[in-house]
Amino acid sequence: MKVQISVTVNGTNYQREVEPRMLLVHFLREELSLTGTHVGCDTSSCGACTVHLDGKALKSCTMLAVQANGKSITTIEGMATNGQLHPLQEGFHQEHGLQCGFCTPGMIMTAADLLANNSDPSEQEIREGLEGNFCRCTGYHNIVKSVQHAAKKMV
Amino acid sequence: MGLIGTSVKRVEDKRFTTGQGRYTDDIKLPGMTYACFVRSPHAHAKINNIDTSAAADMPGVVKIFTGSDEGIAGFGVPCGWQVNFKNGDTMKEPPHPLLVADKARHMGDGVAMVIAESYAEAKDAAEAVVVDWEVLPAVTDAKAGAAAGAPLVHDDAPNNLAFDWALGNDKAEVDAAFDTAHHVTTLEYKNQRLVANAIEPRSAIGQYDTAYDKYTLYTSSQNPHLTRLLMCAFVLGIPEHKVRVVAPDVGGGFGSKIFHYIEEALVTVAAKAIGRPVKWTAERRESFLTDAHGRDHVTKAQMAFDKEGHILALRAKTYANMGAYLSTFAPAVPTYLHGTLLQGLYKTPLIHIDVDAVFTHTTPVDAYRGAGRPEATYLIERLLDTAALEMGMDPAELRFQNFIDPFDGVEEAGYQTQVALQYDSGNYHPVLEKALKMVGYDDFRAEQKAARENGKLLGIGFSTYIEACGIAPSAVVGALGARAGLFESAQVRVQPTGKVSVYTGSHSHGQGHETTFAQVVADKFGIPLEDVDIIHGDSDSVAFGMGTYGSRSLAVGGSAIVKSIEKVIEKGTKIAAHKLECAEADLEFAEGKWTVKGSDKSIAFGDVSLTAYVPHDYPEGLEPGLDFSSFYDPANFTYPFGAHIAIVEIDKETGKVDLKRFIAVDDVGNVINPMIVDGQIHGGVVQGIGQALHEGAVYDASGQLLNGTYMDYTMPRADDFPSFETDRTVTPCPHNPLGVKGAGEAGCIGSTPAVVNAVMDALSPYGIHDIQMPVTSEKVWNIING
Numbered sequence: 001m002k003v004q005i006s007v008t009v010n011g012t013n014y015q016r017e018v019e020p021r022m023l024l025v026h027f028l029r030e031e032l033s034l035t036g037t038h039v040g041c042d043t044s045s046c047g048a049c050t051v052h053l054d055g056k057a058l059k060s061c062t063m064l065a066v067q068a069n070g071k072s073i074t075t076i077e078g079m080a081t082n083g084q085l086h087p088l089q090e091g092f093h094q095e096h097g098l099q100c101g102f103c104t105p106g107m108i109m110t111a112a113d114l115l116a117n118n119s120d121p122s123e124q125e126i127r128e129g130l131e132g133n134f135c136r137c138t139g140y141h142n143i144v145k146s147v148q149h150a151a152k153k154m155v
Numbered sequence: 156m157g158l159i160g161t162s163v164k165r166v167e168d169k170r171f172t173t174g175q176g177r178y179t180d181d182i183k184l185p186g187m188t189y190a191c192f193v194r195s196p197h198a199h200a201k202i203n204n205i206d207t208s209a210a211a212d213m214p215g216v217v218k219i220f221t222g223s224d225e226g227i228a229g230f231g232v233p234c235g236w237q238v239n240f241k242n243g244d245t246m247k248e249p250p251h252p253l254l255v256a257d258k259a260r261h262m263g264d265g266v267a268m269v270i271a272e273s274y275a276e277a278k279d280a281a282e283a284v285v286v287d288w289e290v291l292p293a294v295t296d297a298k299a300g301a302a303a304g305a306p307l308v309h310d311d312a313p314n315n316l317a318f319d320w321a322l323g324n325d326k327a328e329v330d331a332a333f334d335t336a337h338h339v340t341t342l343e344y345k346n347q348r349l350v351a352n353a354i355e356p357r358s359a360i361g362q363y364d365t366a367y368d369k370y371t372l373y374t375s376s377q378n379p380h381l382t383r384l385l386m387c388a389f390v391l392g393i394p395e396h397k398v399r400v401v402a403p404d405v406g407g408g409f410g411s412k413i414f415h416y417i418e419e420a421l422v423t424v425a426a427k428a429i430g431r432p433v434k435w436t437a438e439r440r441e442s443f444l445t446d447a448h449g450r451d452h453v454t455k456a457q458m459a460f461d462k463e464g465h466i467l468a469l470r471a472k473t474y475a476n477m478g479a480y481l482s483t484f485a486p487a488v489p490t491y492l493h494g495t496l497l498q499g500l501y502k503t504p505l506i507h508i509d510v511d512a513v514f515t516h517t518t519p520v521d522a523y524r525g526a527g528r529p530e531a532t533y534l535i536e537r538l539l540d541t542a543a544l545e546m547g548m549d550p551a552e553l554r555f556q557n558f559i560d561p562f563d564g565v566e567e568a569g570y571q572t573q574v575a576l577q578y579d580s581g582n583y584h585p586v587l588e589k590a591l592k593m594v595g596y597d598d599f600r601a602e603q604k605a606a607r608e609n610g611k612l613l614g615i616g617f618s619t620y621i622e623a624c625g626i627a628p629s630a631v632v633g634a635l636g637a638r639a640g641l642f643e644s645a646q647v648r649v650q651p652t653g654k655v656s657v658y659t660g661s662h663s664h665g666q667g668h669e670t671t672f673a674q675v676v677a678d679k680f681g682i683p684l685e686d687v688d689i690i691h692g693d694s695d696s697v698a699f700g701m702g703t704y705g706s707r708s709l710a711v712g713g714s715a716i717v718k719s720i721e722k723v724i725e726k727g728t729k730i731a732a733h734k735l736e737c738a739e740a741d742l743e744f745a746e747g748k749w750t751v752k753g754s755d756k757s758i759a760f761g762d763v764s765l766t767a768y769v770p771h772d773y774p775e776g777l778e779p780g781l782d783f784s785s786f787y788d789p790a791n792f793t794y795p796f797g798a799h800i801a802i803v804e805i806d807k808e809t810g811k812v813d814l815k816r817f818i819a820v821d822d823v824g825n826v827i828n829p830m831i832v833d834g835q836i837h838g839g840v841v842q843g844i845g846q847a848l849h850e851g852a853v854y855d856a857s858g859q860l861l862n863g864t865y866m867d868y869t870m871p872r873a874d875d876f877p878s879f880e881t882d883r884t885v886t887p888c889p890h891n892p893l894g895v896k897g898a899g900e901a902g903c904i905g906s907t908p909a910v911v912n913a914v915m916d917a918l919s920p921y922g923i924h925d926i927q928m929p930v931t932s933e934k935v936w937n938i939i940n941g
Contacts (some may be wrong), residue, residue, distance in 0.1 A: 021275065030630030035181035036174015038406070040354045041439035048354055076174035081688040093164055096834050100665030101171025102355040102406025108172065127874040134865070136354050138405050138667045138900070139837035140873040 005069040009034065010078030018065045025049040027065035028075060036076040036105045040134065046131030048108035051075045057113035061131075076105035079112070087153040088112055088146070097146030099137035107133050111147045113127075120151060158678040162830035165230040165670045166684070169662070176404045179358035179375045188217050189358070190435040191263055191277035191443060193267035194444065195259030198265065198293035198516035198858020199306060201264070202257055202286060205478065210269060210283040218429050220268045222256030228425055232415050233389040234481035234635045235381075236514070237636040238318050238490050246318045249309040251480035251519075254392075259288075259801050260308055261517050262481035262860055263444025270433055288850040289292040293516035293858035294692040296761045297474035306481055308514035315514040317477050318486065321509040323574050325668030332468035336459035340542040341787050346530045347928050348451035348870060351523050353664075355406020356437035357446060361422030363430070370427065371399045374419050377408040377662050378702030381693050385415040385483070392426060398423075402692040405664035409842070410445040412664065413704045414483035415884030418445075443702070448852060451476035452489060458481055458538040464548050466557050468505035469497055471534055475512045478519035485521045485819040486512060491575075491635045492527030492623070498572035499535040500583045500619050500796060501557040506573040516858040517753075522704060524842055524903040528622040536618040536908035541924055550617050550912070558583040558619075564889035569791070576623055578794045580897075582822070585884045587619055590798040590820040593880055599802070607920065612805035612939075613815075614917025617798070618909035622896040625710030625793035626886075626921030642788035643707070644699045647676065647714035647723055649781040652769035653761025655680065655687045659717075660700020661712030662692050666793065666899065667831045668708060675713055675893065679720045680760055698784060706897030708826065710793050716931050717892040718785035726781060727763045733774040734758050734766060750873035793888045793896035797821035799840075799905035801913040812848055812914055814871020818880045819905065824888040824896030832898045832907065834879055839902020845871040847910035851929045871928070917927045 002017040016031050028034045028051070035148040037060060037087060040048035049060040052074040060073075088108045091097065098104040107130065114121060114129035121129065125146045129138065135143060170176050207219045220227055231250040239246050256264045267284050271277035292306040299305055300315040309314055332337055353375075360373040370393065376382050379402040387395040405412060422433040437445065456471040457526030475489030494508040525532075543550035550804070562570055564580035571577050599615060606613040626632065629640035646658040657676055661668055673687040680687075690696055703712075724744055730750035732739040735756055742749045751755040766773065767781040802816040819836055824833050849869040853861045862868040907928070914930050915923070921938055 019275070023918070029181075029829075030717050031869065033172070033183070035178075036176070038355070038435075040179070040356065041862050041865045043439065043866045045870075046354060046439075066928065072196060080173060085172070094166040096165065097831050098171055099834060099838065100353070100355065100407040100669065101167070101176045101355075101404065105174050109628075115163050123878065124874070127876070130873040134352075134354055134870050134872070136352055136409065136835060139839070139841035140876060141837040142576070142834055143873065143878055147588045149245070 002125060003022065003108050004068050005066055007068050007074040010074060020064065020066050022065045024060050024063040024065050024068050025060040026061060031148040034077050038102055038105060040102065048103050048106040050109040050133065052109060052113065057110050076108060087150040089152070091149035095142050095145040095149050097138060097143045104137045105131060107143060108134065111150070115151055115154060119155060158674040158684060163670055163674055163684065163828055164836040165667050166673065167667065177809055178404045179276055179360060179373050180932040181468050182360055182373055182434040184360065184362060187432040187434055188272060188429065189274040189277045190268050190270050190425065190433050191274060191281040192265050193269065193286065195262060195264040195266055197259055197288055197290050198262050199291040200259050201289040201291060202255065202259065203289055204286040204287040205267060206266060209285065209534070210280040210770060211313035213283055215272035216280045217270045217272065220254065220421070220425060221266070222252055222254035223539055226428065227253050228256060230390055230420070232417055232420065233385060233482045233932055234485065235385065235638045236487045237638060238320055238486040240318050245310065246486060247316065248481055249312060252802035257633040259547065262858055263441065263477070263518060265417055268425065270425060270429060276824040278432045281823060290559060292386065292536045294857050295515050295517050295854040296453065297451065297513040297515060299339070300515045300918045301474055301511050307785065308516055311541065312514055317481060317512040317514055320490050321508065321512045324505045324747055326507050327628065329468050329470050329505045329507040330664045331457045333457065333470065334465050337462040338542065338546055339457055340538050340545055341457045342537055342541060342925055343455045344925060344927055346450045346452040346533055348520065349444055349449045349523055349846055349850050350852050351411035351449060353407030353409055353411040354413060356439060356442045357412065357416065357417045357823045358423045358436040360432055360434045361426035369397050369399065370423055371401065371586045372419060372423050373403060375405045375412055376402040377405065377412045377704055378666055379662065380660060380694055380700040381694055382415050382419060386420050388424065390420045398694045401785060402662055407523045408664045410449065410704060414447055414703065415523055439865060440863050443860060444518060444862065447482045447521035449520060449842045450517050450530060451520050451589050454534060454669040455536055456534045456631045458542055460542060460546065464546060464553050464556060465728040466501055469503050470507045471497065472509045475510055475518065476520050478510050478517045479516050480518055480519050482519040484522035484635065486522060487517060488522055488527045489719050495536055495574045495576050495758070496528050496531035496621065496623060497535065497574050500559060500621050502559055504571065517689050517854060524839065525900045526705070528900065529843065529904045529907055532618065532620040532904050533908045534622065537911060540912035544915065544919060549901060551587060551596065553618065554619050555584060569765060577791065579791050579885050581794060581796060582884065582886045583619065583796060586796065586798040586820045586822055589882055589884065590800050590818050593818045593882060594800050594802070594816065613809060614803050614913040614915065614918040616801045616904050616909045616912025616914070616916055618912065619798045620905040621794055621796040622900060622904050623792040623794055624900060625789060626705040626707050627792045628790060629788050639701070641701055642786050643701055643712040643715045644784065645712065645719050646782070646787045647716060647719035648700060649723055649764045651765050654681065655685060656683070656688045656690060657716060658697045659712050659716060660697055660702070660709040661680055662700065662703045662925040664703070664776070666703065666708060666835070671828050671831055672713060672716060675716060676720060681745060682760055685814035706899035709893065709895045710891055710897045711787060711789055713895065714789065714891045715785050715787035718787055719783040722783035723781055729764045729774050729777055730766050732760050752937060790890040793824065794896065795823045795896040797820065797901055797905050801914040803910065803917055805917045805935055807939055809930040810939060811934060812930055813911065814844065814877060816877060816880065819902065820882050820884065821901045822884045823901060825885060825894035825896040827895065835898040837879055840879060840906045841871050841876060843903040843906030844910050847874065847907045847928055848930050
């Protein structure tokens, strides 16, 4: 039996009927066609599906869509404002923090939470803060620099 | 415009940083259905019966296919490389069925494909398919598989041998050198099995258009044209011109997405059968079970030295695990991408390598970043540091005195190795000299001595590698068993307004072709970067392609683009000469215009292109248009090389290896975009160090993959690494127009032995000479604690 939910995503309210077993990530991708949030694993390990739930980073495969009822979600599609890229989006571009781009949305969402809690993180703090997000392309080297780039811009 | 050699920021970034990338799983077609596979839970088991009746009645189920269905039974995916036995017997090439009907030969072998209205419904129904299994004994290790009495993977492959193979100097001559050597270093190890783990799981969508009798396959592939060729001509027997293969944005490949997989053919067949599009996307556990794995060599290697430390000879025997079936390029990996690299950077006069390629009840093994060259480099470079330790010599000095002398491949001939290859150009001393300077080698040894006196375990490890990439001349690879050519194609279409669309058969899945290739084109034409668009990955727009792997895109695909650029400029010169009323020889082309030498008379690139399409006032007999295709087949492989140095400190209490510094000096020939090349090195280095310290697929005796999820398989994480110190030297490739060699795999080839060598150096007070990868805390702790 489907369940009615009401979720605000990137500032827009959506009313949908969903199966109770549907994961939040599938709700975003399949129901709302917000395909910037990716699925990279089945075990909540890789972080490709990271979004913000009421401002906090969350792996959207760890939550059911029905649990998001009444909540506010931000996805990668909601990070730029008025056509202006978020400093992290700009940082990843400037510092070559992405290659294939598949992990990038999750990385940016996790890094945004990290910077919200620590506006001037050390390299080690950035590395520890991102250890729940896998990247197979960049070796993390330029991702660290991208986050540092954004941190400087956001001060 | 001077774009070649500059770190232009990537033009593809914006779509990825804003969530607008379009990967296969992001595509939703009208009427789409979803496939879920029933896969063997056993490594080796006979199928007595498959009962799909309960599943067929489940909600949302559209159709269930099994291996005995018409259109599937008897069809399988082919191998694209043939290596025959030493005695000339043909390689054993058992069929790799689309779905198995009689027997499963590895955990994850496909048994049934369930198609439903949603993926959840397909998955529910797949769980209701009942298979009556008769479990059989399995073998997972290559050496054990080749032993007498091992369970057979295929009845017609005795001793599980796909082929055996040897290369190099006369074996008796090599053995004789060992008999009289001053010192022999011996290592026996497993170069362990790795899982490529592109973060985007494989995905494929089949679509069939009745009105046009045309199939479309969207697939996460590094190689859309080869996939089309293999699937049409060798699997399904459908006309190639009726199939469009699209590899849209692809989330990493690392080799695992080169190959043609059963799921691609199955969604294609199924889409026509049910008259609706069919999507399949792997769950991560399926990726672990069905993406081709990498490495998995059991090797005994020996190096002979005289008393000054000159290498006299090298010999090795490798059992290469092929897995249950021969994947697309699998036979080439332990042979022509491994045995041929055993010269390394050294003047070793005698080399012999023996390889047994062995079937086991495991996931097929094929090319994974580096493909054979990391295994060769590990073999040589571990032997060298071990020999240095055993002989009391400095490992850097030992390398210097054995390096091949410099040769540029133009004035001096290429270097002919003992193992078939001829290196294009090389200058090996400077990479190690530069790396030693960056690390501060003399100071480090003093620091190490002090650390040891304080009871700390600090170590340094070296690796100086060479690789063969930019594969390669078609005639050469054909002689070596490739069933495909290995050229590349490119079309450069100058639009009437002077904007340029470039269609390349290379495929970017992270490498940044849309930027690097555009830099080449914009630079050569002298036009702005934004006037150039790079199109790839769609067989309907790109005429042909051989795809991206083996660090070949720029060396081969880029060269094809340059050929087309040259044709455009040549024709443009004719048009310009006509318009400027001068001889062609009086013109020079630079900065986006043709100028009459010694005058200020000129005509711009865009005016020439417009004239080509509006040929009112036009050279007599010249065709309109400014649009050229080229195929480029290189004269040789390219041979990047480099020196990697690792410094590690080991925690005595826990055995944990802390990577303190990593220095990489690579020579990849000329560099178009330094930022992108550095990024390729960083990523490769982490994958190489992943093998050294973290990764490894583990099978139990029954053939169960014990670590087939991210909860169990150790992926390298951000906090496992320091920032890297990279630099380069430049020794241009003498045989391609850009002088480039390729950078995609270098990091992954050089880094692994450097780190293990550093661990061994750190542990040298314990008097051990070897440790097996991955070098986990447990292994190190056990050594420290006796």
